[in-house]
Amino acid sequence: MDSTRPHILVIGAGWAGYILSQQLDDTKFRITVVSPHQTFAYTPLLASAATGLFFSRLAEEPIRRAHRHITYYRALATSADLTRKTVTCAPSVLQPDGRDVVDTENLFAVEYDIVIIAPGCVNQTFNTPGAAEHCFFLKTVSDAEAIKAKLLSLLEVASLPTTTREHAKELLHIAVVGGGPTGVELSAELTDLFDEVSKTYPHLAGLPSITIHDVAPEILGVFHAKLKTHALQTFKKHGVEVKTNSHILKIDEGALYTKEDGRIPAGMVAWATGNKQCDFVESLHGVSKGTRLGRVLTDQRLRMLKDDQSILENVYALGDAADIYDRGLPTTAEVAVQKAEYLVNILNSSPSGLVQSPSPFTYKQRRMVAYVGGTDGVIMGKQDWTGEAAWLAWRSGSLGWTRSWRRKAMILASWAWNLLGGREIARR
Numbered sequence: 001m002d003s004t005r006p007h008i009l010v011i012g013a014g015w016a017g018y019i020l021s022q023q024l025d026d027t028k029f030r031i032t033v034v035s036p037h038q039t040f041a042y043t044p045l046l047a048s049a050a051t052g053l054f055f056s057r058l059a060e061e062p063i064r065r066a067h068r069h070i071t072y073y074r075a076l077a078t079s080a081d082l083t084r085k086t087v088t089c090a091p092s093v094l095q096p097d098g099r100d101v102v103d104t105e106n107l108f109a110v111e112y113d114i115v116i117i118a119p120g121c122v123n124q125t126f127n128t129p130g131a132a133e134h135c136f137f138l139k140t141v142s143d144a145e146a147i148k149a150k151l152l153s154l155l156e157v158a159s160l161p162t163t164t165r166e167h168a169k170e171l172l173h174i175a176v177v178g179g180g181p182t183g184v185e186l187s188a189e190l191t192d193l194f195d196e197v198s199k200t201y202p203h204l205a206g207l208p209s210i211t212i213h214d215v216a217p218e219i220l221g222v223f224h225a226k227l228k229t230h231a232l233q234t235f236k237k238h239g240v241e242v243k244t245n246s247h248i249l250k251i252d253e254g255a256l257y258t259k260e261d262g263r264i265p266a267g268m269v270a271w272a273t274g275n276k277q278c279d280f281v282e283s284l285h286g287v288s289k290g291t292r293l294g295r296v297l298t299d300q301r302l303r304m305l306k307d308d309q310s311i312l313e314n315v316y317a318l319g320d321a322a323d324i325y326d327r328g329l330p331t332t333a334e335v336a337v338q339k340a341e342y343l344v345n346i347l348n349s350s351p352s353g354l355v356q357s358p359s360p361f362t363y364k365q366r367r368m369v370a371y372v373g374g375t376d377g378v379i380m381g382k383q384d385w386t387g388e389a390a391w392l393a394w395r396s397g398s399l400g401w402t403r404s405w406r407r408k409a410m411i412l413a414s415w416a417w418n419l420l421g422g423r424e425i426a427r428r
């Protein structure tokens with residue numbers, strides 16, 4: 001390998017890191033990617049995967065590709081010395097039972113010329129007792145698979161002759177904590193799933209229920225009022241209860257506890273209340289960070305800022321882990337993708353990757369879509385839409401997120417197959 005080419009180290013292979021790993025010019029740079037899973041997750045597809053709309057492996061893409069010359073380490077970046085241009089990493093070792101174990105005994109260092117920091121965020125539980133232990137999250141394909149397995153298990157336990165109808169009702173109550181787009185879409189997909197499994201589990205008719213809890217006074221906070229009302233009406237029509245101003249006190253096996261209602265039995269509690277910074281970002285000292293989410297701050301060219309607001313040369317940051325100092329951009333794939341494509345253009349267009357004064361990054365806000373179940377959705381853009389047209393736009397948008405034609409074709413085939421034969425979860 002030609003060691004005279006600048007070495008770019010990409011930390012994280014989510015929406016931002018994956019695009020960089022696949023689109024940076026591998027004839028111009030030596031590229032190393034460090035990320036704890038060897039695949040990248042299409043997060044907008046996870047709620048569908050969790051409810052068996054298609055095989056969950058279709059919601060991910062491998063980082064290693066035959067035609068790409070990159071080095072990939074299945075590891076976590078644990079600390080960085082930005083002066084010495086070195087990042088310390090810990091292997092993330094896949095166990096036979098599917099768990100990842102971080103091997104802190106075998107740390108290794110990676111030196112770089114340019115580092116791009118994109119490790120995303122982790123789930124925010126606000127230290128709610130029992131949340132980390134008992135709740136189901138939806139950030140990775142493994143999370144989606146865990147939800148699917150739990151749903152199937154609940155349906156089967158509820159079907160046993162030893163399970164009373166009363167207990168079956170409790171088991172089939174799914175509580176979703178968080179009324180943002182992720183919680184809303186998961187609830188919508190669950191509604192469709194329960195509707196469909198009523199054919200394969202007719203003895204459970206009328207027992208499944210879904211409740212969305214949010215501490216805020218309304219769900220889908222950023223959407224226009226008319227769209228929020230539409231979402232609420234659709235949920236009501238499908239029997240989804242929405243509890244706003246609901247304060248979760250703790251979670252334990254089989255129940256959540258709220259300040260307002262006390263103990264509420266639930267077979268599964270899905271937690272979708274947003275993001276907080278990962279340990280690696282927290283470990284970065286002497287750099288500028290935002291006050292609300294603790295994201296590292298960059299200038300408008302995505303160069304990371306020191307805590308005195310001067311630029312750290314050859315250190316870029318993007319995705320959910322970073323924000324531009326005066327912007328407050330949302331933590332979305334839209335932002336991560338646009339920033340990654342901007343950085344790819346800058347780095348690929350210069351011989352050394354060191355462009356003196358590229359034009360600043362500008363974010364183009366695209367329409368915002370949320371699925372609310374039963375072929376209904378809400379879209380906020382130049383015009384607001386609801387109903388079947390919004391659902392169709394959402395479905396085609398889901399396909400748009402996938403970056404490989406093979407995945408698109410397989411997802412389309414799964415949808416067609418579901419129409420004919422039902423979802424995998426109901427058939428397995």
Ligand SMILES: Cc1cc2nc3c(=O)[nH]c(=O)nc-3n(C[C@H](O)[C@H](O)[C@H](O)COP(=O)(O)OP(=O)(O)OC[C@H]3O[C@@H](n4cnc5c(N)ncnc54)[C@H](O)[C@@H]3O)c2cc1C
Nearest residue numbers: 012014015016043044077119120280319320331332333334
């Ligand atoms: C269920 C769900 C649905 C969503 N739907 C939408 C949508 O419809 N539209 C939209 O715009 N946004 C959506 N989002 C938000 C979107 O997924 C995120 O904004 C986006 O993933 C951020 O990209 P990222 O690259 O910063 O981080 P991520 O995609 O989270 O990737 C970060 C990567 O870094 C790795 N990593 C973490 N720590 C380290 C470390 N220390 N060292 C090395 N690697 C590390 C992680 O394992 C991961 O692979 C959704 C999110 C979820 C969870």
